[in-house]
Amino acid sequence: MSIEINGRTFAETPGPGQCLRTFLRELGHFGVKKGCDAGDCGACTVLLDGEPVHSCVIPAFRAEGRAVTTIEGLGSEGGTHPLQQAFLDAQGFQCGFCTAGMILTCASLNQAQRQELGVALKGNICRCTGYRSIQDAMDGKSNIEDAAAGGAFGRSLPAPAGPLVVRGAAPYTFDIALDRLLHIKLLRSPHPHARIIGIDKAAALAVPGVHAVLTHEDAPKILFSTARHEKDWMDPDDTRVLDDTVRFIGQKVAAVVAETEAAAEEGCRRLKVDYDILPAATDPALAIAPGAPVIHGGKTAEIHRVSDAARNVVAEKHGEFGDVASALASSAAIYEGTFTTQRVQHAALETHGGLAWIDAGGLLNVRSSTQVPFLIRRSLAQIFDRPLDQIRVFCDRVGGGFGGKQEMFVEDILALAAIATGRPVKLEFTREEQFIATSTRHPMRVTVKAGADKQGMLTALQLDVLSDTGAYGNHAGPVLFHAVSECISVYNCPNKKVDAVAAYTNTVPAGAFRGYGLPQTLFAVEAAIDELARQLGIDPFEIRRRNIVKPGDAMLSPPPSQYHDVFYGSYGLDQCLDLVERAMSTARPDYGLSDDWLVGDGVALTMIDTVPPAGHLSDSTITLRDDGGFELTVGTAEFGNGTSTVHRQIAATALATTVDRISLRQSDTALGGHDTGAYGSAGTFVAGRATQAAAEQLADGIKLWLRS
Amino acid sequence: MDLNTIREIARPHTRAQLPVWTAGDAWLAGGTWLFSEPQVHLNRLIDLTDLKWPALIVSDNHLRIAATCTVAQLDALACAPDWIAAPLIGQCCRAFLASFKIWKTATVGGNICMSLPAGPMISLASALDGVCTIWRADGSEYQIPVADFVVGNRRNLLASGDLLRQIDIPLTALRRRSVFRQISLTPVGRSAALLIGTLDGDGALSLTVTASTVRPIKLSFADLPGREALRSAILQQIPEAVYHADVHGRPMWRRHMTLRLAEEIRSELAIDP
Incomplete structure (x- = not known):
């Protein structure tokens, strides 16, 4: 044609x-x-x-x-x-x-x-x-x-x-042509909970062009979490590359590696899997009730960091200071409400996926759509028992992340297939796979109780949260802990109580998602504050002004945080409220609606720590080139978050030059150093700080050299 | 998306060349739905393009719309000045959830044969008394009103191997006064209720309810009814089970909107132009 x-x-x-x-x-x-x-x-x-x-x-x-x-x-x-x-x-x-x-x-x-x-x-x-x-x-x-x-x-x-x-x-993740490339397609579970008794590969292997069929028998036994954090202890080890038990509809069962996507798809259709179908729990409240099917039986708090596997509880937090019950009993106004939030997908336009190959020197190269190349490398090293310097993970430009790519959903299979076939391999999720088999925001049921005295001063704040983490516990704990932290610690209140549980269910796993748990709970807290204001006849701005933390106030949520690394960098919450109030008091836009429309306005606030807790690390390197320009090497990834712009601005400012003189190399473990990843604003606040330090050191060095 | 199980494209030029229909076949008109979902049960597409059906023919009595006429071609039709119902064409084309880019390829026949409750070509053709001509697999053909052809959510009367050839719209219908109402849960979203009322020269009202119901429902009144008469006719003639339920609207809300939009149509038609 x-x-x-x-x-x-x-x-x-x-x-x-x-x-x-x-x-x-x-x-x-x-x-x-x-x-x-x-x-x-x-x-x-x-x-x-x-x-x-x-x-x-x-x-x-x-x-x-x-x-x-x-x-x-x-x-x-x-x-x-x-x-x-x-x-x-x-x-x-x-x-x-x-x-x-x-x-x-x-x-x-x-x-x-x-x-x-x-x-x-x-x-x-x-x-x-x-x-x-x-x-x-x-x-x-x-x-x-x-x-x-x-x-x-x-x-x-x-x-x-x-x-x-x-x-x-x-160039985005898939915008690269590789010779001898093989394609991977995944067979996914049709059952929410089942044990795999057997997989008959014969018919699949007979499809012309099919090179390999990989199942749990080919996968390393090691358990890990798809969630990627600087500290591995933040997430439970509950996931295998390919497991012999499936725990949600859509979980990967087998990978077919073939010359074309068409052959790989046909291979998947020809796989015969024998399942022992198990009872499933899809409602988090039922999943933690007595008698529910146990989803991760045998996993322990000590070894796997699963809080209570027998009750399907992956993480929990309970604590109180003061006495919430008696404070509520004697408050001038009290409010109690329960809010539920739904499952949401990140819907990054570029789907998850990547390519992997082993080069002539034996180096395993993985190019993927990720926010965390360095942490993926560390995980691959553990899973495949390979030294870090034998693995390179990198990303080019990434088509959106929103937290959904602070996970390892494809790189493990890519590595397994590249090692098994010795050929370059590619795995590109379909949009359907994004929805059924990556991650979502954690759905939560949030019950809030709040009390205030006649002056509108908060007397009690209580949160009871049930988070549905789905079939695997990636981000279950950190999201839960974040959800019950800043949304109440932004308010001074002598009595606070928290009961929070993250439950396993036989549904698609939830994971990291912008806001990281806070959007679910802040809605409940802010609704409660508003309702108290209404009951007491106090302006909603005013009740917040009276209760927000002021510079130096301890930012408290029970039980007292094990982290002591949150402090006031600067304070502008009072000005923020003033600015919002002023903006909202100016003439309201005319929406051209008839009188039967009820139009209202409202205010809400919350606080978010600038960086995730417990220590995050990033290396930046900057060099003065012979032509007078600068070469800046950072680990953090660019997926529309704008950090490439920011890093050049930081470096150019420190070096008293213009951004066009700073050329940036990024998000490639082969460039050396370490980088925590791009999540929780770490790309700006952690990696950016490293770039600032590097550029300032270089500037000092240049000044010294000029003087000498 | 790639339909990797397709092994052959048949490209007949005449009806006689249509291949014998076998399991795994599908008609390919615009392809905008066919290529939007996996179709692993299919292995051959029979492309209707080379049949070269004229997209639009205006005769003395009818507007003939080929099943393969694209939405964009229909939207661009130059209408006679006395077709005072012609604005319905543009209104229905704009009621597609799909982008205008899809209209360039998507066909009128494809939309009718998909038989989704929100299919706006179903709304248009039903309201204007359109009649389908169906080519049967055995070589015969028959005619059936569009409003009767669609019988449920993604269900119609096409038998295996049958083909929708064209839709004929009587010009008398295009000469009626018309009022269009549509609502979605989101701006420019999928229709949750789409109602069209037409009034003929004798004052008879024809009200076509689509999108809120799983199939088109036509209500006829010899004269323009009063507010209550219209309301009770809708309540009596549209059983609750016929209201469609999906993420684009709950049945109760769809019924409420149906009643409301119907009344808006009635009041507008009650005013002499």
């Missing part, structure tokens, strides 16, 4: 059921992204004879004799299309994974569609920006500032990868 792509003619013929998206990528056009692969998200948008289409739902054979424009071909002769420039000026992107499709769509809109941008862009999902900066790009607004030498800090500077992002040239 003949197809014209960006002005060049190709003669390749697609498979009969192949979609245009994968055909274009096979021909090297990596700017065409996979978000949903179902025609909804628009990341794969291309122009077909000048008209924008979602290439994932266009049969490739229909492009015969037609002209396709991908993002790589939008600007004439490698130049920049005006809309690409507009997206750069407005910085209309964060992770940038949607940007190619967004720009191609925006470039095709007529004036009427531009007037109703929300409607015109409903087929383009941006998970990061909230569309405001995209609207700015369409309005021709600039969101970037200049900075003189030494003045970068605090300025709105553009993301260094921007020019590559808008041209579709920034």
Whole structure:
């Protein structure tokens, strides 16, 4: 067949059921992204004879004799299309994974569609920006500032990868072609709880192109957690690469490694698995009740860090100071309420996945969509009993994380398959796999009790939390502990009590998610504060002003934290409340609603520690190059969080130069040092601090050298 | 997404060339749904493109919409000035959950054959008394109103190997006064209720309820009913079990919206233009 792509003619013929998206990528056009692969998200948008289409739902054979424009071909002769420039000026992107499709769509809109941008862009999902900066790009607004030498800090500077992002040239995880590549597909459990009695691989291995079928028999026996933290003791060891027991619908049972995704899929369909189906518990309250099926029987607090496996309790926290019950009994106003929060998926546009290969020197290379390359390497070293220097884990640009990639969901299987086959391997999750088999926000049931005296001073605060961690305990404890911490420690109150339990259930595991437990509980706490204010006739701003911690006040949540590393860096909570109150007291926007609409406004606050507790580490290296520029090497990853911008700003400021003189290398264990990872703002507050220290040392060194 | 089990694309040019229907076959029109989900039970797609059915034909009595007419082609149709119901076309096209980019490929016939409660081409064709022509696998054909063709959530009267050829809309229907109402739980979201009322020259009201119900429901009134008469007709003629239940709206809310939107339509049509 003949197809014209960006002005060049190709003669390749697609498979009969192949979609245009994968055909274009096979021909090297990596700017065409996979978000949903179902025609909804628009990341794969291309122009077909000048008209924008979602290439994932266009049969490739229909492009015969037609002209396709991908993002790589939008600007004439490698130049920049005006809309690409507009997206750069407005910085209309964060992770940038949607940007190619967004720009191609925006470039095709007529004036009427531009007037109703929300409607015109409903087929383009941006998970990061909230569309405001995209609207700015369409309005021709600039969101970037200049900075003189030494003045970068605090300025709105553009993301260094921007020019590559808008041209579709920034390499994301899967935007790489490897020779002799094999593909992995996973067979997933149809049962919420079952023991695997046997797996018959024969029919799968007979599929042409299938190289290997990996099951629990091939997997190391070692238990670990998919959660990645600087300290391994934060999570229970309850997971295997491939287990002989499945604990949720969607858990991986076997991996088929084949020449093509099609052969790997066919291999999965031909696997015969014999299950002994076990009773399941899917409701957290029932799971911790007597008589419930035990999900992680035999695991202990001492060895596996599972609090009480017999009760399906993976982590818990109980404590009280003062006397909440008697304080509530004598309070002028009391409130009690129970709130439940639902399961939520991160929905990063780039799905989980990666590639792995063993190079000529025996080094295991893993390139994945991760927030934590160094911690993945450490985990792989433990699981596969390999020295750290025989493993390299790295990421290029990552298409969104939101906490969902502070986990190891693919790298273990990639390593296992690369070692087993000796070939480069690739595993790219489908959107469905993202939903059924990665992680979610922890659903929680939160009961709050609160009391206040007549002046609105809090007398008692009590939280009773039941968190559903799903089938595995990744992030179960830390999320739970965080959930019952800052949301109440931001208030002074003499009597506080906490009972918190994280329960195993036979459902998809929950994990790290932006806010890390706080959004679930702060809603309950803030609702209680509001209700107390209402009962007492006190303004909701005022009741908060009276109760918030002031500089120097101890920030307390029971039982007293084992960490003593939280202190006031600066204090602005009082000003924050004033600013919000002032903004809300100015004229309210006219929504044009009829009188039968009830319109209200409300206020809530919370506090979040700037860095996760218990010690996090990052190395930065900076060198002065012969050409007078600087080379900055950091471990932290870029997935739209903006740390690449921040690190250059920090270094340029310390070195009294401009950011264009700082070239950044990042997120690759081969570059040396260590990095905790990019979560809980550690990329800025931990790694950024390292960059600051390194740059200041270098600046001192240069000054000394100049003086000598 | 790639449909890796597909081994062959059949591309017939005439009805005589349509291959014998076998298990594992699927008709391929726009493909926007077919390629949006795994289809591991399929191994051959029969592409309807090369049949080259004219997308839209206006005759003395009918607007003939080929099943393969894209939503964008229908939306771009230049309508006669006396087709005062023509705004319904644009309104229904904009009631798609899908992006305008999908309209360029998605077909009218595909939307009707998907038979989702929120299928806006079902709403449009039902309200305008559209009639399906079905090519049977045995070579015969028959006609059936669109409103009767769709019988439930993702259920219709197509038998294995049957093919929807076209939808004929009487021009008389396009000359009726019409009022459109639609609501979703989210802005520009999937329709949770989509109602269309039309009034003919004799003052008879035809009210078509879609999206809130699992299949299109048509209510006819010889004259424009009063508020209460309309309400009780809806309550009597649409059993509670017919209201659709999914994440896009609960049945009680859908019924409430059906009653409310119907009354809005009635009041608007009660005013002389």
